[in-house]
Amino acid sequence: MSRRKNNVGTLFTPTVLAASVVFLLILFCTVCAGLLAPYDPEAIDLSSAFSGPSPEHLFGADNIGRDVLSRLLYGGRTSITNALLVVLVSVLGGVPLGLLCGYYGGWLDSLVMRVWDVILSIPALLFGFILVAMLGRGSAASVLALGIAYIPMISRLARNLTSVEKTKTYVTAAKSFGFSDARIIFRQILPNCTSTLFAELTVDIGYAIITLASLSYLGLGVQPPTSDWGMMLQEGLVNLRQMPFLVVAPGIAIVLTIVSLNIVSDGIQAYLDPEQRKLPSFRRYEKKKHK
Amino acid sequence: MNTLLKVSNLKVDFMTVRGIVHAVQGVDFSLNRGKTLGIVGESGCGKSVLVKSILRLHEEQKTRCSGNILFEGHNILDLSPREMLAIRGVRASMIFQDPMISLNPILKIGEQIAETFRARRSMTKGQAAEEALRLLKRVGITPAEERYHQYPFELSGGMLQRVVIAIAISLEPEILIADEATTALDMTVQKEILDLLKWLRKEKGMSLIVVTHDFGVVAEMCDSIAVMYAGKIMEYGSARQIFNDPCHPYTRALISSTPSGAKGGKLISIPGAPPELYEPQTGCAFYPRCSQAAERCRESLPAMHSASGNHVFRCERPQ
Amino acid sequence: MSTIVEVKNLKKYYSIKSADDRSHKSELKAVDDVNFLVNREEVFGIVGESGSGKTTIGKLLLDIEAPTSGEIVFEGGKTGKQMIFQNPYTSFNPALTLGRSLEEIGLVHKLGKEETGKRISLLLEQTALTEDVLKRKPKELSGGQLQRLAIARALLLRPEFLVADEPVSALDVSVQAQVINLFGELKEEYGLTILFISHDLTVVEYMCDRIAVVYLGRIVETARTEQIFRDTLHPYSQMLLASRPKAHPDDPDSEPLENETTNTVRIPDGCRFFPRCPKHISGLCDKIDPPEKEVFPDHFVSCHLYPKSPKAAPADADAAEAEDGTYVI
Numbered sequence: 001m002s003r004r005k006n007n008v009g010t011l012f013t014p015t016v017l018a019a020s021v022v023f024l025l026i027l028f029c030t031v032c033a034g035l036l037a038p039y040d041p042e043a044i045d046l047s048s049a050f051s052g053p054s055p056e057h058l059f060g061a062d063n064i065g066r067d068v069l070s071r072l073l074y075g076g077r078t079s080i081t082n083a084l085l086v087v088l089v090s091v092l093g094g095v096p097l098g099l100l101c102g103y104y105g106g107w108l109d110s111l112v113m114r115v116w117d118v119i120l121s122i123p124a125l126l127f128g129f130i131l132v133a134m135l136g137r138g139s140a141a142s143v144l145a146l147g148i149a150y151i152p153m154i155s156r157l158a159r160n161l162t163s164v165e166k167t168k169t170y171v172t173a174a175k176s177f178g179f180s181d182a183r184i185i186f187r188q189i190l191p192n193c194t195s196t197l198f199a200e201l202t203v204d205i206g207y208a209i210i211t212l213a214s215l216s217y218l219g220l221g222v223q224p225p226t227s228d229w230g231m232m233l234q235e236g237l238v239n240l241r242q243m244p245f246l247v248v249a250p251g252i253a254i255v256l257t258i259v260s261l262n263i264v265s266d267g268i269q270a271y272l273d274p275e276q277r278k279l280p281s282f283r284r285y286e287k288k289k290h291k
Numbered sequence: 292m293n294t295l296l297k298v299s300n301l302k303v304d305f306m307t308v309r310g311i312v313h314a315v316q317g318v319d320f321s322l323n324r325g326k327t328l329g330i331v332g333e334s335g336c337g338k339s340v341l342v343k344s345i346l347r348l349h350e351e352q353k354t355r356c357s358g359n360i361l362f363e364g365h366n367i368l369d370l371s372p373r374e375m376l377a378i379r380g381v382r383a384s385m386i387f388q389d390p391m392i393s394l395n396p397i398l399k400i401g402e403q404i405a406e407t408f409r410a411r412r413s414m415t416k417g418q419a420a421e422e423a424l425r426l427l428k429r430v431g432i433t434p435a436e437e438r439y440h441q442y443p444f445e446l447s448g449g450m451l452q453r454v455v456i457a458i459a460i461s462l463e464p465e466i467l468i469a470d471e472a473t474t475a476l477d478m479t480v481q482k483e484i485l486d487l488l489k490w491l492r493k494e495k496g497m498s499l500i501v502v503t504h505d506f507g508v509v510a511e512m513c514d515s516i517a518v519m520y521a522g523k524i525m526e527y528g529s530a531r532q533i534f535n536d537p538c539h540p541y542t543r544a545l546i547s548s549t550p551s552g553a554k555g556g557k558l559i560s561i562p563g564a565p566p567e568l569y570e571p572q573t574g575c576a577f578y579p580r581c582s583q584a585a586e587r588c589r590e591s592l593p594a595m596h597s598a599s600g601n602h603v604f605r606c607e608r609p610q
Numbered sequence: 611m612s613t614i615v616e617v618k619n620l621k622k623y624y625s626i627k628s629a630d631d632r633s634h635k636s637e638l639k640a641v642d643d644v645n646f647l648v649n650r651e652e653v654f655g656i657v658g659e660s661g662s663g664k665t666t667i668g669k670l671l672l673d674i675e676a677p678t679s680g681e682i683v684f685e686g687g688k689t690g691k692q693m694i695f696q697n698p699y700t701s702f703n704p705a706l707t708l709g710r711s712l713e714e715i716g717l718v719h720k721l722g723k724e725e726t727g728k729r730i731s732l733l734l735e736q737t738a739l740t741e742d743v744l745k746r747k748p749k750e751l752s753g754g755q756l757q758r759l760a761i762a763r764a765l766l767l768r769p770e771f772l773v774a775d776e777p778v779s780a781l782d783v784s785v786q787a788q789v790i791n792l793f794g795e796l797k798e799e800y801g802l803t804i805l806f807i808s809h810d811l812t813v814v815e816y817m818c819d820r821i822a823v824v825y826l827g828r829i830v831e832t833a834r835t836e837q838i839f840r841d842t843l844h845p846y847s848q849m850l851l852a853s854r855p856k857a858h859p860d861d862p863d864s865e866p867l868e869n870e871t872t873n874t875v876r877i878p879d880g881c882r883f884f885p886r887c888p889k890h891i892s893g894l895c896d897k898i899d900p901p902e903k904e905v906f907p908d909h910f911v912s913c914h915l916y917p918k919s920p921k922a923a924p925a926d927a928d929a930a931e932a933e934d935g936t937y938v939i
Contacts, residue, residue, distance in 0.1 A: 005677050006307075006308040006309045007306065007308075007309075007311050008306070008308050008309060009308055019596065069937075094879045105722055167698040168700055169695050169696075169697065169701040170700060170704070171672055171702055171911040172669075172695070172701075173693070173695060173701045173702075175674055176672050176674055176692065177692070177715050177719075177767075178718055178719065179480065179714070179718055182719070183714075183718065186465070187714065187826065188706075191703070191705035191706060192703070192704065192705045196707075274307070274308045274590070277305070277308055279306045279353060280306070281303065281306075282306060282355050285310075286311075287309060332784040333783075333784055333785070334753070334782055348923070351734065357786035358842075374630075380718065431726075448660070449737060477659035477660055477809060478659065478809060478810075478850055478853040479659065479849055479850065479853045479867060480659075481855070482852075482853035482855070482864075482866075482867060483867060485855070486866050486867075495654065504783060504784070506781055506783070506857075507812075507854065507855030507856065507857065508855050508858060509859075510855060510856050510858055510859045510861070511855040511856055513859070530859040531859055531860065534858050534859055535862075541883070544785055545783060548783050548784050548787035548812055549783050549812070550786075550787070550790065550812050550816035551812065551816075551856075551857055552817070555792050557794070558787035558790055558791055558816070560784060560785070560786075560787030560788040560791055561787070561788075562787070564752035564754060564755065565752075566740070605814065
């Protein structure tokens with residue numbers, strides 16, 4: 001009987017560690033925007049318009065003198081929260097549907113999956129446009145639109161995982177014990193899919209941040225005075241010549257968030273797979289054990 | 292002396308997510324030309340690891356080997372990756388339980404064999420195809436001309452295992468290692484494959500190492516037998532010695548737990564399960580499951596004792 | 611002796627798409643007109659190779675699959691039959707603790723928490739396992755422990771009839787013995803009837819009271835175990851016996867099998883075994899499907915090589931003989 005924990009090797013390889021630190025830092029700063037931001041992000045102070053970095057404004061101020069650091073923090077909060085909401089919507093819609101399609105197969109599966117093929121052939125952003133056009137612009141509409149746009153991806157993954165799981169003997173065994181289909185799907189199959197789904201969702205949060213930013217950039221997402229990173233990009237672009245930093249700052253924020261999320265997600269997946277996990281060298285392991 | 296392979300004090304450790312597994316803990320044996328050695332034991336006893344290290348098939352970064360594997364005087368463990376290429380598949384090859392490990396699912400089976408000839412024997416396309424077809428016939432694949440153009444998924448497990456054997460012997464190796472190669476096959480197919488291996492041994496003078504948990508296969512095939520437990524050889528001898536006069540309690544228990552004959556009383560079973568090999572052992576590894584265990588078995592590692600001639604066993608309290 | 615299961619003309623066909631022509635569908639006759647009955651408290655063995663349909667028979671008996679046609683008469687309640695699978699690691703849900711896997715069954719069948727717990731404790735004791743296995747996930751147990759737990763799981767609802775599909779093939783010999791012994795003990799304890807599906811003649815010979823040999827979806831020979839091993843009639847059964855590896859290195863080498871195994875999904879006309887049969891009679895075996903005959907009392911075989919025993923079915927013996935007479939040798 002194997003009572004040993006499979007805890008040799010680490011999730012936190014130097015890269016993953018750095019990425020997690022970066023992401024947690026971003027998360028912490030944006031969540032605590034209210035505490036950390038030196039100014040009200042919407043406070044206009046024309047006297048310091050276009051001022052470069054200074055002790056008063058660490059990252060400078062924009063065309064109408066709003067503090068860039070404060071706007072980055074608050075904007076990040078909006079971006080990340082909305083991205084999480086997008087993923088939540090897509091999970092609530094996509095996972096149950098995917099489980100059902102994968103388990104029952106047949107015409108339901110063919111139909112749903114063909115519809116998803118069509119939707120997935122349209123870029124998520126474009127699909128967002130269409131839905132926003134139907135639902136109206138604004139934060140809630142864009143979150144809902146993207147959430148729906150992501151359903152195909154999530155449900156296809158859930159469906160593929162389920163169609164593999166359902167052929168396994170434990171499902172046959174559950175059937176032979178008279179388990180209902182609902183019980184088999186949600187209490188037997190679903191627990192076997194969660195870790196893969198989770199890794200996928202981490203990446204999706206990153207995508208959602210980009211796409212939401214794009215919608216905001218185009219003026220379809222959050223509406224002023226609320227702001228997110230996409231909105232900041234758009235506003236900065238007008239003043240690109242005077243102060244390129246107004247574009248660079250939110251751009252860097254977006255890239256850092258997404259790259260760090262991707263690295264963390266890959267790291268988790270590699271850690272969960274005993275074949276892929278990064279293990280210490282013999283010498284290092286034995287040295288540590290002797291201590 | 293006609294020793295082809297001599298393994299001495301071989302140790303193999305693996306780094307895993309649960310710690311270091313001491314899979315092989317000092318194994319010695321030798322194999323003569325044209326002879327068959329059987330390695331038997333329960334799953335997890337290290338038998339598969341042992342034979343894979345002969346071809347150095349382990350992931351090098353996570354493996355640590357020490358000792359000697361002398362193949363015609365050269366220590367396999369010291370060879371460069373380039374030198375290994377001249378041995379692996381050429382002078383020693385291996386077949387596995389799942390034939391698909393060794394096959395490419397998207398290539399026609401004939402082409403896969405022909406490919407070996409073209410790459411290793413620098414034959415022309417035509418020559419290689421001809422040679423491949425001849426080989427398919429030799430391993431009993433009928434109708435060979437038709438099968439040549441089929442893909443692996445079109446063939447049954449037994450046929451695939453024949454194809455794998457064809458590839459394995461294509462360069463006429465001196466050693467063929469069969470790692471549970473017939474375990475997943477039907478009884479009648481197993482017999483055919485075993486007959487094929489016997490024929491190869493006779494015809495080509497090939498040496499065989501048969502890794503199995505099935506004493507029937509060993510009785511059928513082997514000249515000598517090594518019984519492995521927890522990374523060590525517990526008993527070694529000729530097939531006849533092991534079957535007629537098993538000395539180690541583990542060997543005896545294995546032989547008597549095989550059901551034979553009609554319905555009868557209880558079978559003798561070995562209680563418990565083999566140990567995990569994360570920690571180095573202080574006493575006899577079989578001690579917790581042994582019916583003859585005594586206090587000293589727990590305290591000190593048993594030494595190898597000689598029963599007669601080549602027949603040795605690792606136990607302090609044989610009956 | 612009373613009967614617990616009777617299977618009449620059972621058929622299960624799957625439609626498969628052929629590899630070359632996807633529009634062309636053909637039928638895979640996994641189980642093709644199978645008849646047998648199982649007596650109470652006996653161990654009935656079904657022996658055959660892969661593709662013989664033996665696992666499908668088990669699934670049909672447990673209603674996991676629906677038959678294409680035919681009838682299964684089962685004298686027992688809805689929870690009266692359970693199945694044990696070949697590989698315990700895949701037959702338990704890898705994501706759940708074993709305790710949870712067992713409790714779910716109690717939950718589904720509304721046994722109540724207390725009763726479920728009581729039954730689990732008793733079964734753990736009977737299968738020589740400790741309570742702490744319940745907190746573990748399947749991969750933390752050895753194969754033997756897990757298969758014993760699989761047997762405990764199957765007995766949780768107190769069935770009368772167990773279908774055991776290759777229950778020891780995935781286990782080491784040393785552990786096989788533990789599980790085989792356990793079957794023996796629990797059979798006595800619970801008065802079980804067991805349908806034991808296996809490809810391993812040695813295990814079947816040891817375990818079973820009666821045996822049916824199946825080949826490509828059809829039973830070719832049925833008899834009591836000692837009878838079938840003494841007077842093996844069907845050439846296929848003989849071939850199976852001859853392929854057993856020898857038990858001792860000094861035993862004489864067996865003859866090589868005369869005919870190659872063929873890779874047939876397509877069932878031939880006439881006797882389905884004739885292409886592999888070393889004794890087939892051309893003009894007869896390749897044309898006419900042999901009927902089942904009782905050659906010795908309770909020893910049935912479907913093969914043209916054997917005349918119908920005069921002792922069998924005296925009522926219509928004349929008619930049968932006239933019918934058979936044309937081609938019996």
